[in-house]
Amino acid sequence: MRRAVAPGFALALPAWIWLAAFFVAPVGVVFWYSFGYKPGLFGTHANDVLSLDRYAEVLTPTFFDTFANTLWVGVLGTALCFVVGAPIAYWMALKAPARVKGLLIALVMVPFWTNFLVRTIGWLILLSPEGWLSSLLQDLGFEPLGVLQTRSAVLLGVVYNYLPLMILPLFVAFDRVGDVVREASSDLGGTPLRTFARVTFPLARPGIIVGVLLVYIPLMGDYLTAVVLGGAKGNMVGQMLASQFQTAQNWALGSAMAIMLVLMIVLSIVALGALARLIAIPVRARYRVDLMEEVA
Amino acid sequence: MSDQQPIRILAERSAVPGVLRSLSRRQLLSMTAIAAGGLLLAACSDGGRPSPGAVARPTGGPLEDQLSIYSWADYDDPALLSAFTSASGPKIIVDSFGSNPELVAKLTAAKGTSGYDVVVPSSNYIPQMAANGLLMKLNKELLPNLAHMDTQFAVESDPDSEYAICKAWGTTGFVYDTTVINRELKTWGDFMDAAANEASGKTSVLDDPGELPGIYFWANGIQWETNDEEHLAAAEDYLVNTLAKHVSVFDSNPANGTIPQSTAVLIQAWNGSARQGIMASSTPEKWRWVLGAPNTEIFMDTWAVSATAPHPEASHAFINFMLKPESQLANVAYMGSHTGGAGIEELARAEGLPYLDMIFYTPEQVATMQPSTTTEGIARRVDIYNKMKAAASA
Numbered sequence: 001m002r003r004a005v006a007p008g009f010a011l012a013l014p015a016w017i018w019l020a021a022f023f024v025a026p027v028g029v030v031f032w033y034s035f036g037y038k039p040g041l042f043g044t045h046a047n048d049v050l051s052l053d054r055y056a057e058v059l060t061p062t063f064f065d066t067f068a069n070t071l072w073v074g075v076l077g078t079a080l081c082f083v084v085g086a087p088i089a090y091w092m093a094l095k096a097p098a099r100v101k102g103l104l105i106a107l108v109m110v111p112f113w114t115n116f117l118v119r120t121i122g123w124l125i126l127l128s129p130e131g132w133l134s135s136l137l138q139d140l141g142f143e144p145l146g147v148l149q150t151r152s153a154v155l156l157g158v159v160y161n162y163l164p165l166m167i168l169p170l171f172v173a174f175d176r177v178g179d180v181v182r183e184a185s186s187d188l189g190g191t192p193l194r195t196f197a198r199v200t201f202p203l204a205r206p207g208i209i210v211g212v213l214l215v216y217i218p219l220m221g222d223y224l225t226a227v228v229l230g231g232a233k234g235n236m237v238g239q240m241l242a243s244q245f246q247t248a249q250n251w252a253l254g255s256a257m258a259i260m261l262v263l264m265i266v267l268s269i270v271a272l273g274a275l276a277r278l279i280a281i282p283v284r285a286r287y288r289v290d291l292m293e294e295v296a
Numbered sequence: 297m298s299d300q301q302p303i304r305i306l307a308e309r310s311a312v313p314g315v316l317r318s319l320s321r322r323q324l325l326s327m328t329a330i331a332a333g334g335l336l337l338a339a340c341s342d343g344g345r346p347s348p349g350a351v352a353r354p355t356g357g358p359l360e361d362q363l364s365i366y367s368w369a370d371y372d373d374p375a376l377l378s379a380f381t382s383a384s385g386p387k388i389i390v391d392s393f394g395s396n397p398e399l400v401a402k403l404t405a406a407k408g409t410s411g412y413d414v415v416v417p418s419s420n421y422i423p424q425m426a427a428n429g430l431l432m433k434l435n436k437e438l439l440p441n442l443a444h445m446d447t448q449f450a451v452e453s454d455p456d457s458e459y460a461i462c463k464a465w466g467t468t469g470f471v472y473d474t475t476v477i478n479r480e481l482k483t484w485g486d487f488m489d490a491a492a493n494e495a496s497g498k499t500s501v502l503d504d505p506g507e508l509p510g511i512y513f514w515a516n517g518i519q520w521e522t523n524d525e526e527h528l529a530a531a532e533d534y535l536v537n538t539l540a541k542h543v544s545v546f547d548s549n550p551a552n553g554t555i556p557q558s559t560a561v562l563i564q565a566w567n568g569s570a571r572q573g574i575m576a577s578s579t580p581e582k583w584r585w586v587l588g589a590p591n592t593e594i595f596m597d598t599w600a601v602s603a604t605a606p607h608p609e610a611s612h613a614f615i616n617f618m619l620k621p622e623s624q625l626a627n628v629a630y631m632g633s634h635t636g637g638a639g640i641e642e643l644a645r646a647e648g649l650p651y652l653d654m655i656f657y658t659p660e661q662v663a664t665m666q667p668s669t670t671t672e673g674i675a676r677r678v679d680i681y682n683k684m685k686a687a688a689s690a
């Protein structure tokens with residue numbers, strides 16, 4: 001029997017070229033620039049003398065303070081997105097009637113089609129102390145709204161802007177679990193809670209990880225959401241990086257910051273992943289079923 | 297045993313040649329990708345400056361059918377732009393930048409291919425931009441309306457308008473909410489005091505690395521463009537350790553929300569946007585504008601033409617059109633800045649434009665305004681700016 005074998009890489013070729021040209025090469029350029037310096041008022045970068053000096057300039061208390069603030073927004077924002085998004089995704093995938101699922105997904109997606117800056121500025125108008133919501137509250141005898149330019153406003157904007165990125169992978173994950181194994185679990189005497197904890201949740205775990213990363217990583221580089229709603233309280237490391245590229249026109253220092261930011265985001269993911277595993281150890285120890293031991 | 301482990305594959309014997317073939321192709325492919333990356337890297341490395349001279353000087357011939365303007369955001373009355381197109385023909389494309397370095401970087405990096413015609417740099421950038429071959433020498437024969445300009449507002453480094461003509465000039469001050477701050481504020485010292493008291497947590501400052509140390513320097517009689525490290529360190533100490541904790545927002549255009557929506561009660565602002573903000577407020581009477589004192593800034597943005605402008609004839613016709621007194625008046629009304637024309641103040645008064653005291657200043661007031669001359673200290677100022685932002689978000 002002979003069949004035409006299309007070599008596997010042929011299908012992946014466009015993706016390879018795309019990634020090489022638009023991801024690997026630009027990151028390589030940024031990495032290269034980070035060893036250079038700013039040659040003068042009209043130059044943004046030069047690489048004829050290579051050094052690690054830019055990295056020394058990046059590693060200041062200002063950078064770490066700003067990064068700490070960014071980490072706070074990133075971790076708390078992702079956690080809130082998960083807390084809000086998981087029940088919605090769970091309900092959409094497993095409880096909502098099949099015929100409305102399409103509509104529900106559309107409802108999650110449609111706001112996402114509007115430019116996110118426009119949506120964020122929409123919140124700015126809604127939350128402002130002289131906006132209609134605030135006047136309504138004042139008519140009802142409450143204080144004028146003072147939520148803008150606080151950390152609460154930052155989190156509100158983050159949850160609003162990133163929620164679809166959390167809901168969609170979670171929806172797919174819960175949907176994949178399907179009713180069959182869940183029914184089997186309850187037929188074997190599992191309570192709804194046990195079914196969720198020992199069947200649905202573990203099977204949906206890859207989707208949960210995807211959702212968390214899909215929110216966390218862009219959020220760590222974002223600064224518009226935080227700055228628009230949080231004002232001075234929404235300072236993010238992305239803003240600092242942008243100021244080096246745009247205002248100071250120091251691409252060498254900006255590049256070093258960008259590389260440091262990537263490293264620190266990767267480090268924080270590794271740390272969070274390790275933490276999650278640490279928490280999982282006692283759970284696994286309790287519920288682990290070792291087939292080899294059972295057989296023996 | 298050899299160093300290389302043989303690859304073990306469980307496969308049908310007939311499939312083996314295909315597997316081997318794809319393996320060697322993959323190696324080839326990865327090498328191609330690396331080579332392509334290297335080419336891209338080479339393409340992105342820096343090269344020379346744009347070469348002027350490739351473009352002919354305009355002689356007053358027929359206008360081209362297009363004109364591309366690179367300016368600050370929302371800096372011209374849109375009605376004026378469409379009036380020029382309907383009267384003279386060239387279709388206008390407007391693009392905007394947020395800072396002079398951004399403009400310079402765009403013109404330099406494009407190596408003459410930016411495609412921009414008319415650009416609007418600040419006056420302090422003109423000497424370096426001209427010296428670096430970024431600007432075209434203007435043909436003043438094509439700019440008869442230059443006669444309507446007040447020579448007092450010519451670019452200091454270019455008094456004969458070889459490269460640049462005043463487009464708008466303005467100054468820095470602050471606006472405060474008199475229902476919250478019940479005393480009269482007059483100086484930057486008063487601003488600093490109010491920020492620490494009535495306006496704490498409700499203070500807005502300009503999102504600009506030069507203007508922030510400016511507050512401290514103007515209040516303390518120090519030339520705001522200083523590069524003296526002792527002065528800069530003192531400014532840094534004040535901004536980071538004192539002012540930062542009272543600041544609620546860094547906003548360069550408070551006209552958009554901070555003033556009309558009252559999200560702050562004490563707001564550092566440029567006069568044009570302060571005026572727009574007060575006019576957009578539902579309670580304009582509660583706001584008071586204060587020109588920075590004892591000293592403050594004077595900035596000027598200019599009409600200039602890129603050295604490699606693809607449409608030089610249209611560029612000159614457009615600038616000449618914008619220098620007409622009627623055009624200048626329309627722009628004064630639209631953006632609230634003095635356009636540098638002679639007699640424009642009288643025209644504005646006759647027109648009955650509101651808040652003229654925010655646009656026009658007495659010679660005594662103008663004498664207290666310091667131009668920004670150097671641009672060398674920007675890196676140190678960005679450093680202070682980032683430190684202040686970190687402190688404000690803590």
